[in-house]
Amino acid sequence: MATLFGSGIKRREDPRLVTGRATYTDDVKLPGLLYAAILRSTYAHAKLKQVDVAKAKQAAGVVAVYTGADLRDKVNAVPCAWNVPNCDLKVPPHPVLAVDKVRYVGDGIALVVAESRAAARDALDLIEVDYDPLDAVVDPERAAQKGAPQLHADVPNNVAFTWKVTGGDADKAFAEAPVKLEQRILQPRLLPTAMEPRAACASYNPGTGQLTCWITSQNPHIHRFLLSVMTKLPEHRIRVIAPEVGGGFGSKIPGYADEALVSFASLDLGRPVKWTEDRSENYKVTIHGRDHVEHVELCGTKDGKITGLRTRVYAGLGGYASTAAPGIPTILHGLMYSGPYAIPNIAGTVYGVYTTTTPVDAYRGAGRPEATFLLERMIDLYARKIGMDPVEVRRKNLIPNDKFPYTVATGITYDSGNYQGALDKALQMIDYKKFRAEQAKARKDGRYLGIGVTTYCEICGLGPSQVAGAVGFGGGLYDSAIVRVYPTGVVRAYIGAKPHGQGEETTFAQIVADEFGLPVENVEVVAGDTEATPQGWGTYGSRTTAVCGSAVKVAAQRVKAKAKQIAAHLLEANEADLDWKDGKFVVKGSPDKSKSFGELALMANVAWNMPPGVEPGLEATAFFDPTNFVFPFGTHICTVEVDAETGEVKILRYIAVDDCGPQINPMIVEGQVHGGVIQGLGEALQERAVYDEDGQLLTGTLMDYAVPKASQMPKIETAHTVTPSPVNPLGVKGVGETGTIASVPTLVNAVCDALAPLGVTHIDKPLTPARVWTAIQQAKGGAR
Amino acid sequence: MRLEFSGAPEIAAPPAVVWQRLLDHRFVASVAPGVESVEAVDDRHFKVVSAFGVGSVKLKFQLDVELSELTPPKSLKLSARGRAPGSGVDVSTRLAIEPVAPNRSRLRWDATSEVRGTVASVGARLLKGTAKQLTESFWRKFAARVAERSK
Amino acid sequence: MRIGATTTYRELLDSKPLRAKYPLIAEVTEHIGDLQVRNAGTIGGGLAHADPAADMPPVMLVLDATFVLQSKGGKRSVPARKFFKGPFTTVLKPGELLVEIRLPGPPKGAGMAYASFEQAASGYALAGAAALVAVAKGVIARAELAFTGVAETPFLAPATKPLIGTKGDPDAIGRVAEAAMAGVEANDDIHAGREYRLHLARVAARRALTEALARAT
């Protein structure tokens, strides 16, 4: 039988999604449902003198109105759950509704619960808030300077943490190096634009004392725990259901005040309460991504050997520390400073800084795109400075294939790799030499062609729980699966992760069906309900297949081992004498003596004739905890033509060669690469959240925040190399974030390469025509 | 989002008349854009409800208006603090009246507005032009009507 | 030719006579919004809305259209060139509707073109220029140029005269494009600063005039 592993079957999720038959959180309708609306600060930074809700309480349809003062003793603060050690982390309280101060435009001030959504929203206008405005501070570097407006009483200079990573002796390397360069690099703030905004619907049953909360969640078990902390209800009385989730990109990992507020209201009122964001609220309240100001230095030899990297990074955290925020610019960023290269000396300092803006947390790639960007940008600048081809510089510094597992200067150990292989393949696809010749010719004609090459590796498949504990992550990072075989031989796998667009309902079914020799239709994958699924840690960090998929595999193997025991018993043979063939256990040498998986499923479930000491039933649970992270890698290449007159960038070709190990479903892998690359090109070319100096978000709608559209994006040519990971039974690595990690520097380097003859060395993202044109004017020594 | 506009229309009326009009809240309301109601709290404080649109966004503002720093008939400050759904606005306008010729004056106005919340975040493309137009046409209309009435 | 105000963009695109006589209208319409917007949006709605960056107004200006406005009190005709008063503001009075767009027959052999630069998020023009160029006896007999996105309203460039009677060499076109921005108070926002917008407007003007000339017969 042909294996399903490796076959690009269609995603089973799609029919319901594209025909509008999926059930999202906002689709949940319950008898007696009430609707919540939240009054949000219009000031970025202000003292709250008075919040007068008297009129709102009187309004038609309004059931209850709560302020921060009302909830102070009833609902606990929103916790931060990644307490990175050894960095003097300061996490000031983040009340679910502001009590005495607001710290960003969108900070919650009051909760209205009403009989209809319209009544709840209308009542917001009746609440009178007396603010005492304070100065705002938006830029994380400026916020960390003396004299900047202070957000929290016990956080001097707004510095939440000072985290350092060192390996080798960077200062010595810089002192001795013949070539040194530095660059200030900005990673603008981005708005994770999941198609479905966030929502929460809470239903407390006073009879049973149980709270059920539907949440747009990438990790329902984490949300159950966070809800328990905030509502003070014990965890075993909370059920979190994440129904269909329409994308997250990290923004649906954190715990938010919103789900605690509806849960509290349901507890207080004894009726179900629902809240759903619109896009404007989403852009103001749901976490943002990136927001770094980076000072980067690189040193090396004249012939292209990198000897040191130093960074000083100001990472904006927004008004409060979101759930995973401290870990993103540190563990997931600074530890990756070596990239795919052997850089012997590294010293990085990252300041986490509170600013009067929406909190920042994980956004697709989370820390790694920022690390890859700064490194790849510096390598191109270095290559230009020493007059060497940027591809040759990369080749010279890549970790050789025979050195894996390889421990980089930052202390982490890469599992496996074939960096040269991916580079060679990508260069061959683009025909690098030929392009360079075309470019030289075009330059003579006054046309500006450019090429950007990124060799990257990233850390994902999060991760070993012991390491999670050591780096302060407030949970485990194993994952889990129950594989349950029904009497009729069909199967359900209940998983701890929560796919929300990545396609694991399909790929995990492929894993299980292969194990049992079943058609893929006979396997269902169930996720997202804490009542049904075992403890897991969610879908993010490109971890679901490597970790939870491995749990599925192990559980299926356990089921199969039990089936084999039963088969041996029924066939009166030794287990050692059984072969697994075409979905049956067959006695060696007696092809007519066999038991199919279906027969064994029935016999196990009816238990009429079990082997002595073997329990009835056919199911198994597995908790898989990997021994290391996985490190996917690859090479992306982009060629562009820049219209020097207008600054417009046209992408000529985009090539992505990624190695995520063996591919369970190549079509899904390709889809992940496409989505990631396009999201990254959006970051590189046009996306940027803009605050004015008063902390007002000026890009509050899709008319001003430029999420890429299909018509703006190039065709993407994908290819792969296959290097299995030794750290999980599937050999797989992650592929959910490679696109956003690799594509951003690829595009920016291509544009800077195109404009090299004009003297342009660096342009800050996003490379809008206006910025490219301005950079050209500046390089020409012209006007602004 | 901060917006700053200014102007200095000439008015065919003497400073004393312009001054009187500036203090006449009914008169001011009659030329202001979209005013639905004005209620005088005292002769320096007013509550105004005003509705107008920024592109496709239509908004109803509730404004608290205050007159201060009065130096008759030369200058005063007009401050308004208002809110609309999810939004807030503060406008501070300095006004100075100068005689330019017999029976003519120049009204110098200097308005600084701070727009907050939803309006600021949906309005990046639309707000500046609309606010400028609203403010300028208000003072233009004011100048014209003062002249008309003093004929 | 007369176009009813409630004609959708889709209907404009589907009209053969319109395409034959005013190909520029079809060309510009293709760039408005997306399929859904074009299926539902109307030319009258777009013009009455008077978005300062909308694509159709400058086309109406170069074609010298006349708008028929109607209220209970009666009908009046207003030249497109006097219709736009400010951002989202027109001469329409409360209770008045734009009912019809009247287009004079284009000059014989006229070429028309539109060049614009879109803001990535909204698709509205950061700067756009529409041009009409008519050629007679080998020299330019008429040249019209109008802009959108640049200032508070779409506007007609006053100074295309230097092109009349010339063959429209690139330098002359460049000078007219340059002159068209003299004294223009350009918009300045998070998407494009004043200087860049002016620059784009000049480039758009040059490209539109050059293309219109190339299309003139």
Ligand SMILES: Cc1cc2nc3c(=O)[nH]c(=O)nc-3n(C[C@H](O)[C@H](O)[C@H](O)COP(=O)(O)OP(=O)(O)OC[C@H]3O[C@@H](n4cnc5c(N)ncnc54)[C@H](O)[C@@H]3O)c2cc1C
């Ligand atoms: C996603 C999106 C993208 C867009 N992109 C572009 C673009 O790239 N370029 C561009 O130019 N435009 C663009 N538009 C705007 C589009 O052209 C207008 O929305 C459309 O033309 C408006 O037409 P409508 O028939 O829907 O008018 P409505 O939206 O119904 O009306 C608009 C306004 O005009 C008034 N009005 C309508 N008809 C009349 C009339 N006959 N007389 C008097 N007043 C009237 C209405 O009361 C309302 O105030 C876009 C719009 C959207 C939603």
